[in-house]
Amino acid sequence: MELERISMVLRPRGPWEGLDLGFALARHWFLPLWTRWWILALPAAILCFLLTGARPDRWLLAIWWLKPVYEAPLLVWVSRALFGEPPSLRDLGATLGAGLNRRLLPYLLWRRLFPRRSFVMPLSLLEGLGGRAARARRRVLNGIGGTPAWLTLVCYHFEVILWGGVLLVLFLLVPQELPRLDLGAAVTDSASWAYWISVLAYLLAFSVVAPFYVCAGFALYLARRTELEAWDLELAFRRAREDQDRPRSAETIGGAARGRTLAAWSAAAFTTMLLTLVPHETVRADLLPAPEEARALIEEVLEARDFGSQHEIRIWVPVSRDEGAPDPQWVLPEGFGEAAVLLGHFFKWGLLGFAVIALGLLAFRILREWRPSGPRRPVLTPPLPASTSSSLRLEALPEDLAAAVRASLSDGDRRRALSLLYRASIVHLARLGLEIPAGTTENECLMLARRALPAPMLGPLEHLTRVWQGLAYGHLVPSRPLIETLLADWCRWTAAGGAKQGP
Numbered sequence: 001m002e003l004e005r006i007s008m009v010l011r012p013r014g015p016w017e018g019l020d021l022g023f024a025l026a027r028h029w030f031l032p033l034w035t036r037w038w039i040l041a042l043p044a045a046i047l048c049f050l051l052t053g054a055r056p057d058r059w060l061l062a063i064w065w066l067k068p069v070y071e072a073p074l075l076v077w078v079s080r081a082l083f084g085e086p087p088s089l090r091d092l093g094a095t096l097g098a099g100l101n102r103r104l105l106p107y108l109l110w111r112r113l114f115p116r117r118s119f120v121m122p123l124s125l126l127e128g129l130g131g132r133a134a135r136a137r138r139r140v141l142n143g144i145g146g147t148p149a150w151l152t153l154v155c156y157h158f159e160v161i162l163w164g165g166v167l168l169v170l171f172l173l174v175p176q177e178l179p180r181l182d183l184g185a186a187v188t189d190s191a192s193w194a195y196w197i198s199v200l201a202y203l204l205a206f207s208v209v210a211p212f213y214v215c216a217g218f219a220l221y222l223a224r225r226t227e228l229e230a231w232d233l234e235l236a237f238r239r240a241r242e243d244q245d246r247p248r249s250a251e252t253i254g255g256a257a258r259g260r261t262l263a264a265w266s267a268a269a270f271t272t273m274l275l276t277l278v279p280h281e282t283v284r285a286d287l288l289p290a291p292e293e294a295r296a297l298i299e300e301v302l303e304a305r306d307f308g309s310q311h312e313i314r315i316w317v318p319v320s321r322d323e324g325a326p327d328p329q330w331v332l333p334e335g336f337g338e339a340a341v342l343l344g345h346f347f348k349w350g351l352l353g354f355a356v357i358a359l360g361l362l363a364f365r366i367l368r369e370w371r372p373s374g375p376r377r378p379v380l381t382p383p384l385p386a387s388t389s390s391s392l393r394l395e396a397l398p399e400d401l402a403a404a405v406r407a408s409l410s411d412g413d414r415r416r417a418l419s420l421l422y423r424a425s426i427v428h429l430a431r432l433g434l435e436i437p438a439g440t441t442e443n444e445c446l447m448l449a450r451r452a453l454p455a456p457m458l459g460p461l462e463h464l465t466r467v468w469q470g471l472a473y474g475h476l477v478p479s480r481p482l483i484e485t486l487l488a489d490w491c492r493w494t495a496a497g498g499a500k501q502g503p
Helices: 015-028 030-051 056-065 067-081 089-099 102-108 117-125 131-144 147-173 183-188 193-229 231-244 250-277 280-287 291-302 336-369 386-390 401-410 414-431 442-452 461-474 480-496
Strands: none
Touching: 015 030, 015 147, 015 193, 030 056, 030 067, 030 089, 030 193, 056 067, 056 193, 067 089, 067 102, 067 117, 067 193, 102 117, 117 131, 117 147, 117 193, 131 193, 147 183, 147 193, 183 193, 193 231, 401 414, 401 480, 414 442, 414 461, 414 480, 442 461, 461 480
8 A cells, every 4th residue: 555645644533533634535525425426326327216115215225224235435546546547437437346346245235234334344344354364354344332323323323313404494485375395195195195204204314324434434544554553653664764764965876876887997997907918718628518418417407306307187078989879768767756756845845945055054154243332341350469469560660650750751751750660550550450461562451441440540541551562662752741740640530540650
């Protein structure tokens, strides 16, 4: 992925900030996205109209179920436009081919009601993963929490609000002297003309919401990948390397070119001197082997397995039959008809049982996708002893941590002060019962704390983690008042948690 060409600022974003970014992208590209949505939806609507027998309720249900078909090409368009290559209408065929592929089929079956559809669809359509790799990748991405499900729920309510607003506008703007829209028939009577107006209004509603739903899900996906893969740091390293590889001045380039020319002339002169001093025949006799030795060497090399081998392959071929031989006469055995009928009944009930099992598995997949992924209860373990707590930091913490932090600030060593404060926070989390595996990064540790502990028990951990990451990886030295504020918050946090300030 060419991160240098992305038209958004790469930095760590929270889930709700990622949603806000997606809505901004949808507002910016609403007209091209909405146009392409109708280009895809209109042929599908005409086909569904013919297949459903002009029944408005079935027609709307069919169009609604095919939503992923219209959303997938929009996702492909946004992914390319974000990297500076927005496909034009001439590239509509390529966009459709990239979006409407076999990996879209699960989103029309068991993942159709999946509340995280817009968030995980880039994984299938853009990354092209499937099977076990896709499941493992989804487990990693779904650590973002319940924000994608909230996105689906909110967008659904927006559709209902827009649909109801259109119906109320049509009802209130028509004078009483003219035939007015019957709101009751528009919702319940599928045989009335008012129901058709209601169906068309709902179609208009989810066509307006679709660009926002697709862009918000894709922005959440980008925010999650930025958090997991540190795209912002990678881009910063690439720019630093480009600054180092920047072309030098004309004087430096000219001097280097003159130096290379002088070295080339010196090498040529030295080679000429060697060829003059050493006879040509002597050089050939010393360097080249005899023809017989060279041929034997070549044959020895070609006989190795790396240059090929022979395999024996057996295949079945038809046996030729004499043209004058009579054709064989096939005679069905007695009772073959009854056996065929019995076999037909067996296959019929077998197919019926297979259909029941398939429906059961489909219901199981849907229920598993709908399984809530809210915060888990904290797993409380006994307080860690001092020996175990000391393994969570590189060096022993002082007895009076607050005094040590203030002493480091007085000496001007803000990095050591912030390091002491962050490591003491990790030890405090361990004393609260949080299991922190070895090798856990700062973001992973913060994520474990969010899942296992309620928000009031996190204290200043999130702010402290962000400040420490900025210092450790971005060399952003915080001010002394900020560190003192974090120290005061840390003291209140540990005092409320019932733990000592030192280990």
